[in-house]
Amino acid sequence: MKKAAVIIGAGPAGLTAAIYLAKANVEPLVIKGLEPSKYLLTTMEVDAYPGFPLGVNGPTLLDDMGKQAEQLGARIRTGTVDSVDLSIRPFRIHLEGHETIETESLIIATGASFKQLGIPGEKDNFGRGVSTCATCTGFFATDKKVIVVGGGDSALEEALYLTRYASEVTIVHRRNELRASKGMQERARRSKKINWILDVTPLEVLDNGIHVSGLRVRNNSSGLEEVIPAERVFVAIGSTPNTAFLEGQLPVSKRGHLLVKPGTTETDIPGVFVCGDVQDDKYGQIASAVGSGCMAAGDSERYLESIEHNG
Structure with a gap:
């Protein structure tokens, strides 16, 4: 044919x-x-x-x-x-x-x-608070606490973009050191809205039945687990x-x-x-x-x- x-x-x-x-x-x-x-x-x-x-x-x-x-x-x-x-x-x-x-x-x-974390709650909440594109859905993070998972340039770009809308942005990364360029890191470090939680492994995206409520992570050094409250989770790992x-x-x-x-x-x-x-x-x-x-x-x-x- x-x-x-x-x-x-x-x-x-x-x-x-x-x-x-x-x-x-x-x-x-x-x-x-x-x-x-x-x-x-x-x-x-x-x-x-x-x-x-x-x-x-x-x-x-x-x-x-x-x-x-x-x-x-x-x-x-x-x-x-x-x-x-x-x-x-x-x-x-x-x-x-x-x-x-x-x-x-x-x-x-x-x-x-888009690469995914592959953790419980991620797939189920995609489109209900989990996203892979801040510039596509960032406006809906207005006045909300959000998490960006990743440590490269794209993750920090997403985080910086989200500071226009979100009340607080937390960058979560598996390692102590970021893969992003020094210039990008310096820009992100200057933002008063960006927090950093490094050397942790994401374990589960949590929700309240309607939308995302947080991210459960494990500290790679201590082994202790904690929940980071957030209404949006942006996955930026490539x-x-x-x-x-x-x-x-x-x-x-x-x-x-x-x-x-x-x-x-x-x-x-x-x-x-x-x-x-x-x-x-x-x-x-x-x-x-x-x-x-x-x-x-x-x-x-x-x-x-x-x-x-x-x-």
Whole structure:
């Protein structure tokens, strides 16, 4: 089965690419994984996406994007991509169940999976006080005590951002020393709103049946346990780009993100484009994913036009 353009991934980047390609009468096929944009599906409150002054429900936003893409002519189907073959043309996409789809243009928008603590209460409270994005949900921490788990630059950036809203921010880290740069540490240390609890291991996210109420931790030196009261817990221990299905066919950065040519979504293989968090190791926002999805659609459309004209 041959398609002019296929998009792997149905998060904000992939669906935006689908919307713009559909408007260009390309009729893209979107392959939607079993858990498209896990972040949006589990985030009940998004306060930083333009056009929603009162915030927006994550699953609703994602669902509306999908409906818009379909109304314009995109096709969306659920499936798991086992592997792709980028060495031949048209490109071949192998789905679970032994189905193969061929395409002249491929947009990879598979996102990144946020690393989790893997402790009791974390999964159950995701979207009810547990979050992985302060800039997406920070407003809802207004006048609340919050915890940021992590010790790298991203964790301290989250903590500093949250000081705009929260009454108190506590940074919790497993080690005595932080991995963040000295400059970032100095900025965080200067904030009167930031507290530090280091050399502790998170054990459990606690809740009162409605929302998060605290984090139970164990001191690594003494072995004693304590509960840190908080109404919000932000987990900032990194993310992993979803690229395993590519089997090393495209170059990646040191952190595993797919590399693109500067100012574009183009890869080293003509006809293959990348957008969203799978290539973004700096911004990681819904709005930036949407922007790169628009870019990928434009790059893909121009590529399809070029091969059509060249016969």
